[in-house]
Amino acid sequence: MKVRAYALQAAIVAAVLLALYGLATLVAAKMRGLGVEPGFGFLWQRAGFDIGDTLIAFDAADTYGRAFLVGLLNTVSVAAVAIVASLGLGGALGLGQLARNRLLARLCEAYVELFRNVPLLLQVLIVYVLLIGRLPLPQEAWSLGPDVWLSKSGLALPWPTFTDVGLMLERPVLGRFTFSGGAMLTPEFLSVAAALTLFTAAYIAEVVRGSVQAVSRRQTEAAQALGLNDAQTLRFVVVPQALRSMIPPLANQLLNLIKNSSLAVAVGYPDLVAVADTTLNQSGHAVECIAIIMAVYLTLSLITAALMGGWHGRLLRQQGGYP
Amino acid sequence: MKTALIAVIAIASALSSVPAHAGKTADAIRARGQLACGVSTGVAGFSAADSKGEWRGMDVDFCRALAAAVLKDPSKVRWSPLTSQQRFTALQSGEIDILSRNTTWTLGRDAGQGLVYAGYMFIDGQGFLVHKRSKVNEARQLNGAEICVQTGTTTEKNLAEFARANRIQFKTLMFENLRAVLKAFFSGRCQAFTADASALASIRANDSGKPEDYVVLPDRISKEPLGPVVRRGDEDWFALVRWAIFALLEAEERGITRANVDTVRQRSDDPAVQRLLGVSEDVGKPLGLDREWVYRMLKAVGNYGEIFERNVGPESLLQLPRGINALPRDGGVMYSPPLR
Numbered sequence: 001m002k003v004r005a006y007a008l009q010a011a012i013v014a015a016v017l018l019a020l021y022g023l024a025t026l027v028a029a030k031m032r033g034l035g036v037e038p039g040f041g042f043l044w045q046r047a048g049f050d051i052g053d054t055l056i057a058f059d060a061a062d063t064y065g066r067a068f069l070v071g072l073l074n075t076v077s078v079a080a081v082a083i084v085a086s087l088g089l090g091g092a093l094g095l096g097q098l099a100r101n102r103l104l105a106r107l108c109e110a111y112v113e114l115f116r117n118v119p120l121l122l123q124v125l126i127v128y129v130l131l132i133g134r135l136p137l138p139q140e141a142w143s144l145g146p147d148v149w150l151s152k153s154g155l156a157l158p159w160p161t162f163t164d165v166g167l168m169l170e171r172p173v174l175g176r177f178t179f180s181g182g183a184m185l186t187p188e189f190l191s192v193a194a195a196l197t198l199f200t201a202a203y204i205a206e207v208v209r210g211s212v213q214a215v216s217r218r219q220t221e222a223a224q225a226l227g228l229n230d231a232q233t234l235r236f237v238v239v240p241q242a243l244r245s246m247i248p249p250l251a252n253q254l255l256n257l258i259k260n261s262s263l264a265v266a267v268g269y270p271d272l273v274a275v276a277d278t279t280l281n282q283s284g285h286a287v288e289c290i291a292i293i294m295a296v297y298l299t300l301s302l303i304t305a306a307l308m309g310g311w312h313g314r315l316l317r318q319q320g321g322y323p
Numbered sequence: 324m325k326t327a328l329i330a331v332i333a334i335a336s337a338l339s340s341v342p343a344h345a346g347k348t349a350d351a352i353r354a355r356g357q358l359a360c361g362v363s364t365g366v367a368g369f370s371a372a373d374s375k376g377e378w379r380g381m382d383v384d385f386c387r388a389l390a391a392a393v394l395k396d397p398s399k400v401r402w403s404p405l406t407s408q409q410r411f412t413a414l415q416s417g418e419i420d421i422l423s424r425n426t427t428w429t430l431g432r433d434a435g436q437g438l439v440y441a442g443y444m445f446i447d448g449q450g451f452l453v454h455k456r457s458k459v460n461e462a463r464q465l466n467g468a469e470i471c472v473q474t475g476t477t478t479e480k481n482l483a484e485f486a487r488a489n490r491i492q493f494k495t496l497m498f499e500n501l502r503a504v505l506k507a508f509f510s511g512r513c514q515a516f517t518a519d520a521s522a523l524a525s526i527r528a529n530d531s532g533k534p535e536d537y538v539v540l541p542d543r544i545s546k547e548p549l550g551p552v553v554r555r556g557d558e559d560w561f562a563l564v565r566w567a568i569f570a571l572l573e574a575e576e577r578g579i580t581r582a583n584v585d586t587v588r589q590r591s592d593d594p595a596v597q598r599l600l601g602v603s604e605d606v607g608k609p610l611g612l613d614r615e616w617v618y619r620m621l622k623a624v625g626n627y628g629e630i631f632e633r634n635v636g637p638e639s640l641l642q643l644p645r646g647i648n649a650l651p652r653d654g655g656v657m658y659s660p661p662l663r
């Protein structure tokens with residue numbers, strides 16, 4: 001029996017691989033017909049375009065490969081910021097929906113309904129247009145503290161940099177057009193991070209609410225009978241139990257968030273997809289660029305799923321499995 | 324997203340491997356009863372839908388002329404608005420028969436991508452649009468500025484080269500969509516917008532809301548010969564498109580206009596004119612067309628000069644001088660080989 005099952009699986013895998021190989025050969029032949037040499041060698045060619053928002057140094061003389069790295073880092077950084085922020089906001093909203101205070105609960109519910117039902121793309125665009133429309137020109141930037149400036153160019157901040165005399169805090173200075181030096185969180189970055197946070201928080205709130213409600217009421221009653229107050233009940237009794245059922249759907253939300261970050265293209269934030277689109281267009285290597293996008297998102301998703309899965313497993317072990 | 328979709332279509336079409344043999348495109352157009360014409364998503368004067376949804380502009384008129392030549396009806400065109408990013412994939416995949424959309428003729432595009440340019444419609448150069456309050460008079464003064472640019476263009480590469488050559492630095496903001504880039508520029512997000520100077524003139528006149536607040540700087544940092552593109556592998560269709568441009572130029576050279584074409588056809592005894600209009604010889608046959616194809620093009624949109632004047636010329640919204648796009652006798656380079 002076992003042998004036959006294995007043989008069948010091997011045959012299926014072989015068939016899939018063969019189909020993929022056939023597909024790749026056909027696509028490669030068609031590309032050669034168009035005068036494009038298929039393959040990933042182009043990643044070592046000179047990109048020839050500049051990218052404005054980068055975490056690592058990049059200019060037009062660098063390669064397409066490095067451009068992809070810039071895009072990947074931008075995707076990861078905007079997603080990481082949004083994950084942390086949406087977990088915080090979503091957790092608070094989820095608990096808020098269950099608050100005894102009616103007004104607070106209704107407000108949280110209203111938030112969830114609003115942000116869950118407006119398409120994310122629209123939210124990104126609205127935040128972006130508000131930012132670049134309402135913020136002042138760099139020359140009239142709002143001061144938000146020592147050396148912190150908010151303007152149409154973004155949020156300029158002091159940033160530590162290495163100099164001859166050691167680590168120094170570099171301050172942003174206003175030039176003829178905009179700020180330079182220090183760090184700049186651009187409106188493109190801010191709007192993508194903010195919209196991803198606001199949108200995903202609404203879903204996370206629902207996950208949190210559902211998981212908390214799924215914890216039996218008797219647990220709460222028992223905790224209160226033991227003399228725990230509301231906050232203690234939540235912290236020591238409800239949340240630890242709710243977490244177990246919360247993590248798998250939470251992982252889904254985080255995976256969605258990572259993939260949704262590709263909407264950055266709409267506001268010109270140079271994430272992986274934006275860089276890949278530009279490269280695809282300039283180099284003609286469409287199929288390879290799409291393959292890279294797919295591979296990167298798949299990897300990011302698998303990593304996230306593995307981390308969340310690991311956390312879930314550890315929690316189950318600590319708590320001794322399902323009751 | 325649309326890029327991904329088009330890429331999928333490209334792959335799918337790679338699999339079905341549509342044969343691109345001689346004459347196939349024109350046959351397909353006739354069978355379909357429509358010319359599939361790729362245009363921009365909206366650059367007034369070149370290709371833009373007006374308030375009634377009617378497409379207008381030089382690039383649009385050229386497709387109408389082709390429809391008049393091939394299908395005997397200038398209205399039989401299906402318009403595909405395409406961003407800079409989408410345009411080549413749309414053509415490669417067979418979604419459109421021709422890309423007639425401010426697209427620069429470069430070696431890489433003409434030879435390396437399965438595409439081929441049929442000629443010039445408008446010879447241009449890259450410029451910068453700035454707000455007057457910036458008090459910038461030439462491009463080099465933009466050192467340190469944030470510059471908006473649309474991706475998938477020659478523009479973004481020229482910009483990077485210009486900065487390097489002049490040892491200055493820009494912060495480049497790249498957008499895929501023209502509306503997004505315009506929103507960013509007119510909101511003051513970037514201090515300059517760079518594109519083909521003709522497109523900048525169009526955007527200043529048509530999209531800024533306040534043309535008097537904006538200037539196109541005098542610098543032209545690149546060569547941008549714009550012209551229609553077709554797929555490689557169908558020489559007959561390529562020849563037809565190329566000679567359609569020449570015929571429109573030849574008509575201007577011979578003084579044949581939309582208004583006088585009927586009288587000229589009846590009265591003129593100039594052999595070149597008689598030939599062009601199919602009175603004496605048949606200049607349609609080698610192209611797989613009938614002898615009246617040029618006549619129909621002129622009836623539909625007029626000669627090259629008329630197309631230019633109506634859409635982008637000094638009297639139009641864009642107010643562009645004819646300049647290098649004039650006929651050779653007027654100091655330009657718009658030359659047509661003999662139509663015989």
Ligand SMILES: N[C@@H](CCC(=O)N[C@@H](CS)C(=O)NCC(=O)O)C(=O)O
Binds near residue numbers: 364408500501519547
């Ligand atoms: N001529 C340049 C630029 C052409 C181009 O696409 N320009 C933009 C900026 S004005 C445009 O026309 N966009 C219209 C659109 O995307 O619909 C090229 O061929 O790369």
